[in-house]
Amino acid sequence: MAYKTITQDKIIEETIKKSRFLCHMKRVSSEQEARDYIAQIKKEHHKANHSCSAMIIGDKSEIKRSSDDGEPSGTAGIPMLTVLEKQELTNLVAVVTRYFGGIKLGTGGLIRAYSGCVAHAIADIGIVEVKRQDGIQVELTYSQYQSFPNFLTSQRLQEAETEFSDRVLSTIFVDPEKSTACIEDLNEFYNGKVTTKKAGNQIVEVPMNN
Structure with a gap:
């Protein structure tokens, strides 16, 4: 959609x-x-x-x-x-x-x-694009989380939710067609030492230049 x-x-x-x-x-x-x-x-x-x-x-x-x-x-x-x-x-x-x-x-x-x-x-x-995005939950150590903003900036993504316990659980949302590539990029960024899982979806409105 x-x-x-x-x-x-x-x-x-x-x-x-x-x-x-x-x-x-x-x-x-x-x-x-x-x-x-x-x-x-x-x-x-x-x-x-x-x-x-x-x-x-x-x-x-x-x-x-x-x-x-x-x-x-x-x-x-x-x-x-x-x-x-x-x-x-x-x-x-x-x-x-x-x-x-x-x-x-x-x-x-x-x-x-x-x-x-x-x-x-x-x-x-003004115009917005209304679309559905898939959630990805990323499990990180605290040392990994320190570099997480660099990954988000490079991918033009933002954290939607963050939980802090013995590890950090961060949820991001991406376009469905980009979710697989995003997970691959995460694994490459952290040399395969990161855990991810699907985390539902949401409807977002993205402002467009018109």
Whole structure:
């Protein structure tokens, strides 16, 4: 399991030719949750002219939906969805609410406005990769543990848990496809004089540059 989504829920506001655009971004886990959120936004902004939406749901982006909500066909929902697709995001919904300011934007202007609002919101919020990692428990002597930070730094890893008794038990988490190589590297680092065992797994969110 691995997918990309936004770091958090957030609302971003822009003014384009006197029209007020509010981009609501929310992480969701189901289509119903996304639809409930869209309904909530429409209720909160019932005086707005439009609340257009786009959603992608599923770890493999299985569900994709969009709505122009009264804007000319193809000028809002699909452009918004396209931005989410290009960023390879999923498990989120975007709702852009428009309060008309008196100046018509035209087809091209609407497409740029709605897609731009979503793109700007994503850039402001940031992206994380959500993935599962495998745990490895490492049993070390106290003298071995003194050099353990050097190994972690070289592998770009961090300790998740540490227990101190007659020996040191340290738990680290790595991507599943890297666990075997990590154990081999540990054995090489300590000349085969180290004990390791699997220690469950966890879901992590890794910030990405976007």
